[in-house]
Amino acid sequence: MNLQTAFTILVAIYFVLILIVGLRSNKKITTSSDYSVAGRNMGPVLGTMTFTATYVSALTVIGLVGSANGMGLALVPYTFLGLGCGLLFLVLMSSRVHRAGRTSESVPELLGKRYGDSSVRVTSAGTIVIAYFVYLIAQLFAVGILLSTTIGFEVWAVILVVGTIFVLYTLTGGMQAVARTDAYQLVVLVAAVLITLVLVITKVGSDGLSWSDGPGLSQFLGGPVPTWMLAFGWGLSWGLGVACMPNYLQRILSCPDVRTTRLVLGWGSAISFWLVNAPILVIGIGIAIIDPSMTGDSALPSFLLTHGGTIIAAIALTGLISAVMSTTDSLLHVMGVYFGRDIVCTLRKTADDATALKLSRISTGVIGALAVATATFMSFSPLPLILTFASYAVSLLAAGLFVPLFIGLLWQGASKTGAVASMVVGVIVLIVFEVLRKQGVIELHGIVPTLVCAIIAMVVGSWWDGRRVEATATEPTTAEQPVASTV
Known part of the structure; x- marks a missing residue:
């Protein structure tokens, strides 16, 4: 059995199992919460x-x-x-977010209650939906590139099939x-990342290659990051964006108490950074050293196809598919809930739980x-590089959400006008x-x-x-004076 056949069978089994697990969760959904x-x-x-997988x-x-x-190293x-x-900041703020959102089912609802105004809720929800729509398209591109590189399917066909699967179980089962x-x-x-890391390190050693090989790979500045100022800007963008990612914050709201929230964010961030981010940097540089012809988003699947062997490559490639699916469903869930509950229900002034659940599901399917x-x-x-494409969405989130969310939680004097102004100004200035x-x-x-x-x-x-509040409070009141009667 060749690699393409083994991978096709494994991916098909994986899709069926995930679809079954997702659809069965529908039995646990009785309320909007x-x-x-x-x-x-x-x-x-x-x-x-679920935090780490997202x-x-x-x-x-x-x-x-x-x-x-x-x-x-750039x-x-x-x-x-x-x-x-960004992850560290999110961990430090997780308890405060949980306390502020203990009666909220979404980040926009949390903001609406914090500022006591529905316009804040609707504006923040709209910003998130737009940013996540771009982010979701980047994820779909990734799975299309992956399966087209490995199995030979057309990118558009892969997007349609995978899209149908994750949309179906997300709209029926929600967060469950x-x-x-x-x-x-x-x-x-995680198994796929670690297997690939071992494969790359072994390959570099067996071929007698040096990790310092490759022009520019050992430099912190170079290529698209020529200056420290630009590096600082990109780092700030990703840090602020990660800290206010609604799919992460939604998991904080899903925890029953502060202690659970701290455990989830602490362990999830540690696993994400050390078992995923660090190995990926080594994998990317290693592939460039082993075979400089493998570049861009297709570098990893191409490397696995060429050097992985049937079993290892099939498992690793399936892991890459799971990485895509574990985030696309979270993005879609957030957009569906926020559009249905925080935009449509708020504008229609509908507070009925059954209606909120129905609109969340409809919005999830349509979006x-x-x-x-x-x-x-x-x-x-x-298609552009996935990282470049997704960075637009992350920057948009950082521009429109970070200040009203975290300054609002840290500063009691923050008001609804300030929150809306910071969202609008942030997005416009960024663009x-x-x-x-x-x-x-x-x-x-x-x-x-x-x-x-x-x-x-x-x-x-x-x-x-x-100032408006002070002016209203000091405004003189004219009480009615009794009219003197004339005799």
Whole structure:
């Protein structure tokens, strides 16, 4: 049996099992809370596994390997410092997020209650849905590239098949289905990363190659990261984006108590960083040293096909598929819940639980179908690197969500006007500065001025609300005076 046949059979079995596990979770869904936050009953083991599986995405496994393959150690300041700091910040803030969201089923609902205004809830939900739509398309590209490289299927056909599977079980089982499928997928994807790491290290040693080989791979600055200022900007972008990723925060809201939240975020972040991020950097550089012709997002699957052998390659490639699936379902779940509950229900002023559950499922199906259709259409054109494509979504999240969420939790004086202003200003400034950077006008990453402007907008807007409150409180009241009667 050749590799393509073995991999096809293994992937088919994997898809069937995941679909069964996901669809069976539908029996546990009776309320909107079950669908959105798994009934707030997610234990430390399941929570850690689903958090880690969500973090280890196509962006992490395929995108980072493809980028490390060409950038080498330049990827460290580019993303790794940012990712590590972002995870650390999220761990430190997890208890505060859990306490603030103990009666909320989503991040936008948490923000709406914090600022006491529905416009904050709707604006934040819209920002997240737009950013995650871009992110989801990047994930679909990854699975299309992976299966087209290994089995020879057309990218568009792979996107349609895989899209149908994860949309189906996500819209029926919600967070219950996402978390349970993530637990199984984590085992497969971690095994795949470690197997590939051993294979790369063994290959470099047996071929008598040096880890310092390869022009530019041993340099921290070079290629697309020529200066420390740009490296700082990319690191800041990824750090802020990771800290406010709604699919991570949604797992905080799913935990029953603060202790469980700390365990989930602590262990999940440690596993994500040391068992995934660090090995991936080694894998990417190793592949570039072993075979410089293997580049970009197809480098990892191409390496496994060429050097893995039937069994090892089939297992590792299946693990890559699980990395994609474990994140696409989380992204779609967040978008469906946020659009259905936080946008549609809020605008319609509907508080009925059954209606919220129904709209969340409908939104999940519609958004999923639209994302699959968009990715399928775009697959007929040359695709950018997954890491580059996904970085737009991460930067957008950092620009629109970080300041109103975390400054709002840390500063009691933050107000609804400041929150909305920081979201709008942050997104606009990011787009303007990124366009200027792409045109070569500036070198500075847009997230740096974006963060400064978003903080200023928050302070000014909150100051404005404070002045209005003071003016209202000091306004003289004219009590009715009795009219003197004339005799």
